[in-house]
Amino acid sequence: MTGRTVRNRTRAARAGALAVCASLALAACGSTKDRVAGGSGGVEGSGKVGVILPLLTSPFWQSYNDYVPKMATSQEVDALKTVNSNSDPAQQITDINNQLNQGVKGLVVAPLDSAAISAGLDQAERKGVPVVAVDVAPEKGKAAMIVRANNIAYGEKACQFLGEAVKSGKVVQIMGDLVSVNGRERSEAFRTCVKKNHPKVRVLEIPAKWESDTAASKLDTLLNANPDIKGIYLQAGGVYLAPTLQTLKSKNLLKKAGQPGHIAIVSNDGIPQEFDAIRKGEIDATVSQSADTYAKYGMYYIKAAMEGKTFKPGPTDHDSVIVEHPNGMLEDQLPAPLVTKENVDDPELWGNTVK
Incomplete structure (x- = not known):
């Protein structure tokens, strides 16, 4: 989220x-x-x-x-x-x-x-x-359908991109709220993927609860102690992009892609602001939900x-797949492509259709 x-x-x-819930009706909160x-x-x-x-x-x-x-x-x-x-x-x-x-x-x-x-x-x-x-997928209750993308894949895509870009050294993931399955899945998928596939990369974590101020403050503190950070994964570009870029700029660490000292950054959302940052070389990629x-x-x-x-589990007619959760709820996992400088101008990306 x-x-x-x-x-x-x-x-x-x-x-x-x-x-x-208790004040709503005489019935108990259990489903019927x-x-x-x-x-x-x-x-x-x-x-x-x-x-x-x-x-x-x-x-x-x-x-x-x-x-x-x-x-x-x-x-x-x-x-x-x-x-x-x-x-x-x-x-x-x-x-x-x-x-x-x-x-x-x-x-x-x-x-x-x-x-x-x-x-x-x-x-x-x-x-x-x-x-x-x-x-966001509910843990309990009943939903006719859950509409989202595969959030585990979000974390894995960020891991794969940063792992290739950084090779070795410290990277940071600025996490979402862990009361949300989205924050939990992205966080666990990223750290697990890095540990398995990029053993020379060390993950530092900032629990930021989807709060921009918290992200900026904790990133500032972390950079003071770790000025050798080589990569950052933003789990929500909508709230983390601006404070991250501002914090890096204030410390003279905002180097464009290709320049010495550039910190590789992968974000998550696919908003127009992320696309502009990719074009400017300020960040390297985003996962477009x-x-x-x-x-x-x-x-x-x-x-x-x-x-x-x-509906039943299986492929759909719109390039997605319906999966069944252990609790029995169905989820239509919509496509969420990785956007880089190579495809950032694709007119089919929703972030390029916003006026």
């Missing part, structure tokens, strides 16, 4: 989410058997759809937000105006409940906390409202769920 900050600590966020989502007097497959965002302080989520109404129209989905949970997992559960009370027949949610979101999923299931999760297809297939799958359609 990308984002500015998840201010709540894991325990507080989950406690808040559970408290909200799903009902037809088009009920309550409506036509099956029709009805309003609520769309809940995690935050709007990242260029990635700003772009996703812009794509939502366009993709809703193209998929013939009647989507309400998006709701911003403002980086607060407990608020996100409240937002889900508010949307359910408005009578929505479907929900598209980008979870902030992989565990805490289950309270909202359970409440939706009790009301017979299908949910599609975008970007597609804001447009996240919005498109979020709408596609919620419409399908409202119509009672189901």
Whole structure:
């Protein structure tokens, strides 16, 4: 996930989410058997759809937000105006409940906390409202589909690129929030890949919780102690790119690719700002997670769920693959290409379509 900050600590966020859940209804928070989502007097497959965002302080989520109404129209989905949970997992559960009370027949949610979101999923299931999760996979509960890319592959692609560029020495990964499966998968995949394939590379880690200020402060401190850093992996370019470049510049360490002392940098998001930085030689690559297809297939799958359609694991007709999680939820893993100076101007990349 990308984002500015998840201010709540894991325990507080989950406690808040559970408290909200407990106050919602007389029923317990356990899930029940799903009902037809088009009920309550409506036509099956029709009805309003609520769309809940995690935050709007990242260029990635700003772009996703812009794509939502366009993709809703193209998929013939009647989507309400998006709701911003403002980086607060407990608020996100409240937002889900508010949307359910408005009578929505479907929900598209980008979870902030992989565990805490289950309270909202359970409440939706009790009301017979299908949910599609975008970007982050829930740990528990029920989702008709999870729409995201393979986050393990994100970490592995960054590892492979930096391993080849650095060969030996210290590299840093600025991690996301570990309450999110995205932060956990990217972090573990990166360190595991480096250990296995690039034994001469040493990984230093900055837990930054998707917070730009935290990333800048901790990177500054780390560079003071380790001025010989050779590479950096940014797990979220939307929040980490600007503070990282500013910190390097303040220490006279921002050297362009090809110059002596250049620190190889791989980012993650595929936002226009990263593409510009690649063109300038300030960073070397980014993994592009597609804001447009996240919005498109979020709408596609919620419409399908409202119509009672189901899916099975396997290849899709849009260059992705549906996989099944151990908890039984299905995930459509959308393509997320590595972008370098060789393909940064590809007009098919979503970051090149943003006006």
